[in-house]
Amino acid sequence: MTKTPTFQLEDVSFSYDSTDAREGVRGISIAGAAGKVILLMGESGSGKTTITKMLNGLIPHYDEGELSGRAIVCGLDVSTTPLYEISQKVGSVFQNPRSQFFTTDTTSELAFSCENQGIEPDEIRRRISHVADQLGINSLLGRNIFSLSGGEKQRIACASASTINPQLYVLDEPSSNLDMEGICHLKNAISLWKAEGKTVVVAEHRIFYIRDLVDHAVLMREGRIVQEISGDHLREMSNEDLRSMGLRCGTLKAKARHSRFQPKALHSDETFTVEIARRSKNDTDPRALTIENVKLPRHGITALVGRNGAGKSTFSLSLSGLSRHNRARVAIDGEIITGKGLSSLSYLVMQDVNHQLFAEDALEEVLLGMKNPEKEYAYNLLGGLGLKGFEDRHPMSLSGGQKQRIAIAAALAAKRRVLIYDEPTSGLDLRHMEEVASVMKRMQREGLAQIIVTHDLELIESCCTHVVEMDKGRLGAPYPLDDKGIKRVFDFFNSQNAIAQEQRK
Amino acid sequence: MSAQGTPTAQRSTILDPRTKLLVLASISTVLLTGGYDGALLVVRPILSLLPFVLLLMERKFVLAIGYASLVAFATALQYVITAYMPSFGLVTILLLLMCGFALRLAPGIATGYYMVTTTTVNELVAGLERMHIPQTIVIPLAVMFRFVPTLLEEASAIGRAVRMRGTGNNRGLSFLEYRLVPLMMCSIRIGEELSASALTRGLGAPCKRTSISTIGFHLADGVVGAICIGCLAIFALQGFGGAL
Numbered sequence: 001m002t003k004t005p006t007f008q009l010e011d012v013s014f015s016y017d018s019t020d021a022r023e024g025v026r027g028i029s030i031a032g033a034a035g036k037v038i039l040l041m042g043e044s045g046s047g048k049t050t051i052t053k054m055l056n057g058l059i060p061h062y063d064e065g066e067l068s069g070r071a072i073v074c075g076l077d078v079s080t081t082p083l084y085e086i087s088q089k090v091g092s093v094f095q096n097p098r099s100q101f102f103t104t105d106t107t108s109e110l111a112f113s114c115e116n117q118g119i120e121p122d123e124i125r126r127r128i129s130h131v132a133d134q135l136g137i138n139s140l141l142g143r144n145i146f147s148l149s150g151g152e153k154q155r156i157a158c159a160s161a162s163t164i165n166p167q168l169y170v171l172d173e174p175s176s177n178l179d180m181e182g183i184c185h186l187k188n189a190i191s192l193w194k195a196e197g198k199t200v201v202v203a204e205h206r207i208f209y210i211r212d213l214v215d216h217a218v219l220m221r222e223g224r225i226v227q228e229i230s231g232d233h234l235r236e237m238s239n240e241d242l243r244s245m246g247l248r249c250g251t252l253k254a255k256a257r258h259s260r261f262q263p264k265a266l267h268s269d270e271t272f273t274v275e276i277a278r279r280s281k282n283d284t285d286p287r288a289l290t291i292e293n294v295k296l297p298r299h300g301i302t303a304l305v306g307r308n309g310a311g312k313s314t315f316s317l318s319l320s321g322l323s324r325h326n327r328a329r330v331a332i333d334g335e336i337i338t339g340k341g342l343s344s345l346s347y348l349v350m351q352d353v354n355h356q357l358f359a360e361d362a363l364e365e366v367l368l369g370m371k372n373p374e375k376e377y378a379y380n381l382l383g384g385l386g387l388k389g390f391e392d393r394h395p396m397s398l399s400g401g402q403k404q405r406i407a408i409a410a411a412l413a414a415k416r417r418v419l420i421y422d423e424p425t426s427g428l429d430l431r432h433m434e435e436v437a438s439v440m441k442r443m444q445r446e447g448l449a450q451i452i453v454t455h456d457l458e459l460i461e462s463c464c465t466h467v468v469e470m471d472k473g474r475l476g477a478p479y480p481l482d483d484k485g486i487k488r489v490f491d492f493f494n495s496q497n498a499i500a501q502e503q504r505k
Numbered sequence: 506m507s508a509q510g511t512p513t514a515q516r517s518t519i520l521d522p523r524t525k526l527l528v529l530a531s532i533s534t535v536l537l538t539g540g541y542d543g544a545l546l547v548v549r550p551i552l553s554l555l556p557f558v559l560l561l562m563e564r565k566f567v568l569a570i571g572y573a574s575l576v577a578f579a580t581a582l583q584y585v586i587t588a589y590m591p592s593f594g595l596v597t598i599l600l601l602l603m604c605g606f607a608l609r610l611a612p613g614i615a616t617g618y619y620m621v622t623t624t625t626v627n628e629l630v631a632g633l634e635r636m637h638i639p640q641t642i643v644i645p646l647a648v649m650f651r652f653v654p655t656l657l658e659e660a661s662a663i664g665r666a667v668r669m670r671g672t673g674n675n676r677g678l679s680f681l682e683y684r685l686v687p688l689m690m691c692s693i694r695i696g697e698e699l700s701a702s703a704l705t706r707g708l709g710a711p712c713k714r715t716s717i718s719t720i721g722f723h724l725a726d727g728v729v730g731a732i733c734i735g736c737l738a739i740f741a742l743q744g745f746g747g748a749l
Contacts, residue, residue, distance in 0.1 A: 087707035115627075159667075
């Protein structure tokens, strides 16, 4: 017996309005049956997000453009059914945990979709209890959403998609901002939905966590489907196979390091020392840290790893002289630097790089930080980072990677010696991740000390020289990423999975 | 945090959101537009005391005491000046003006702060809907309410970026521009993502919205409400009395 699929796209094409620079999709045909997980893979801009939007109705009802072909979701024709009707059948989870909440406390958030549909309050309460038990989030109920970590917010987003009990779940790069623990919870939610007989569509760059659950994988390129792979076939593919398709790895497995890339253990003359003290002894804020004399590689690329809330962001802010709670003291190149001096020593490339671009064009952005603005030098810097020809573009009109490189160019222009990155590759595909890695290697040749706060093992593997682990506000000693080090950092990430399992009990 | 058994959106505060709106309305109307004569001499102190009591009830002690000291100081200064400094020099006039401003504005601002910090979006929406205010007004209001903390988060991140860039730059950074442009850009983007997410969750459906918020009137609402209505009534009568 053949069942009607939960959703069916038949030769669907969509092009965004001419004012919109985004690429559309052409000739898409996919279907998804109950209990199946469909994975959409492909580079950024290949059309994955567009497909998810056709399934939850944002296309054509929110993003304007021209839709042709037949798109049927849960028996509804997407192009003629109003969004609120589609929303009763389709649950959506988006990439950015900060911007998908409508209310300010978690319980109201779980109730929100149901309230919009006019479901009886008692029934809503029953559903919230049920979903909270299923997903193990009872401890998160009744909390202020602004006090949650990114991972916790994403768990709430999954749970609030669940309360309307949809037939189809659509997830658009849900793991982008998550650490290993968060990813483990996400995987758990998806496998639960699958077991309930729901259809799940996931657009993702990071395949490793979801590989076991996939029934059907679709590879997109330039708005078209170029390859369809069964789940079993996907599981047989090696990391190298996926790589040749432009995809990130399918299994997180340490591979032996290339011999020319074996970093050595540190000598004391190749380090700089960081010391962090709390500003006030009585400060009980969790962001108040004490870190005693940690020696970091002066010319290395050091990955700073740890769970959400371990103090990584606080460490970065303190080192850039931006923490209200801590005072840092850095001994570098025979100088001691404290207080205001820190802000001309180090530079933080923020996770949301939009926060730190102010000028009217890229060149101005670089000149801003220079004591004696030299146009020639600024041109060279931008050219060296692959931004030739973009000098007079407004920074906000550029892509995420280009913005990041402008911020890095500005740091170089200001002669900063320590560059700190806050999760520079969250939400990036293989190609863009490798671009970031190569920029970092270039900065290493410029003689900078780099510290990368990251959850991205592939990035660590492709460019870092050392790793520092952070746990509950304590910083370990850095270890070199030789064969032994690689194994250790993989173990460190795997141990976070165990923590996530524990939390759900 | 959450109640045992069935989850409800916790009633986060002692007063109903509608009572809070009434308090805000009466304090702003009477204190901002009212005069200083007749029965208003009694009404003014009562209404000025109200935000202090409300803040205390929510255990916001520091703010309550700060507010009370400001009002007490302004009142005392006003009294001292009028009683002992009869000659109206420029300084006295300026001081009197400042006291007047503080006494007229501070209660409204304190109540506004109390309202924003103690009401969840859900309660506000439920309250407004029970007052039969149409969705076209309720939804934008709720979005604004939700957006305030986000705006503050973004602004503080941008402030950090400015501080990181600012030092060593002596070419007259226009701080307003460098803060406002990125703030606007980020707000627009977050606003768009927020609306997309809300729409996929059925916001704006034509059916009647329900709510799990347990709002409703209790004894405290009765007392506070009676005070406000009483004050408003006296204010109105006095106004008519003056006109007649």
